Amino acid sequence: MGGPRFEPVRAVRAYERIVEQVEEAIESGALCPGQRLPSERDLMTQFSVSRSTVREALRVLQARGLVRSRPGDPNGAEVLAFTPAALHKSMTTLARVEGLSLAELVQFRMVLDSSANLLAARLRTDDQLAEMDAAIARMREAVELGYDEFSAADVAFHDAVARASRNKLVQICTDVVRSIVLGLVSGRIAEAPDRAGLMRRSIRHHEEVLAAVRAGDGPLAARLSRQTMYDYYVAYVPAGERPALRALLE
Amino acid sequence: MGGPRFEPVRAVRAYERIVEQVEEAIESGALCPGQRLPSERDLMTQFSVSRSTVREALRVLQARGLVRSRPGDPNGAEVLAFTPAALHKSMTTLARVEGLSLAELVQFRMVLDSSANLLAARLRTDDQLAEMDAAIARMREAVELGYDEFSAADVAFHDAVARASRNKLVQICTDVVRSIVLGLVSGRIAEAPDRAGLMRRSIRHHEEVLAAVRAGDGPLAARLSRQTMYDYYVAYVPAGERPALRALLE
């Protein structure tokens, strides 16, 4: 004690050093989306490693959604614009491995969506209000067209709200968690006996939420959006887990 | 139009098939944390591919945080328990690439933490209340010890609340976003001129939040926790972005 505090050294593998360098270049903006990396054979001379090592690094970068390579492409790997794909992937594994219940996922959506509405009520522009109007209009038309169209319009509405919140993290997490939830229940909703009634009720709820957002009443919009989501999903949540959802309703 | 709807075919590479199979085995529970994969040389015969292909698949699985391999280990790669490491990684790149502002991150924490408090006020057990008490006690002691100890105790408090919310997603996202935020500002807090005063004020706020949780007053706990976080971080948020944070305070 009192001597120098040594830190454990981790053996750093060659391909990791490559990943770090390329990652840094991308995140710092030195490499922009659309730009190309050198070919694998060029990279092996630049890093003075073998091609296998270069390739392992590229696999990692690809798994993180930073680059993409196509066989035969005369240019090297392409630097990608950020997409939440990697986030989505790890959240999906999280959901499966940790056995996340539908209740937890819906609860999380209630939290995110109501916060987005709270913020949107204060920060929305008129254009964004128009987008929400348009989305609800499409929901109305979709009652005749079928569940897929309805769901798409519904998604568009929530996306508009999320954008209006001006918080990219809220936006992206909303997107990711929603797609996981829809993957779990969309089949069951599409086959629900009283689909049309469900849709009409949902539309009415969305209209109320939008009215609150338009009026600038954030807390009301937040409360209504929680209620809307609860009503929409509660039938698919096991009865034992419903109290946890209701805990979010005043 | 009207003809069969063809989907774009993507060339599926050999290592991707391997990743899928192993991933499926892990997520379905056929492979449990702690178990070992066969050695790379075994895998190449099982999948009848070359070792490079096996290794590329392992790199991807490792990047996703599902397995870990150690040189010299007489067993194969180890299947890992889920950790939010991959989630953390992709959120960090998100933060850097998308240029997430501190304001957005803090705002997100306010949303998550207040929701966790809202839920905790209704769902907490006595044990969890005791944990929160203990964490605050450690915060008090840490005023003398230094910022690192204080921050650790602070984290412990918020973790206890997150656990009490009984929502793993809330718990994990709290953890991930917090570590990103702390990475951005902990240095500046540690060097703040009136550190001790800051800590004491934060402790008082935490005590108020805990009192509300103990009393079962969810909305109050939620409101207080938002205020607490706002007060703690507002000094590090550029003035122009503060209104967005205040939008979350009633």
Add this chain to the structure above:
DNA sequence: CATAGCCTACTGGTCAGACCAGTGCACTAG
């Protein structure tokens, strides 16, 4: 002259076989 089609020089994906440094375990010498 314009263009359809081929040729070539690359690309990434995969394979085979080799070497090295590290690890754990069985065996052995004390």
Add this chain to the structure above:
DNA sequence: CTAGTGCACTGGTCTGACCAGTAGGCTATG
């Protein structure tokens, strides 16, 4: 019984090769 030594195995890296795909230049054809 223990301390030490090999050994058999691991993952990490390298070399060199082949294949199928792509793009762009070249050529032969109209």
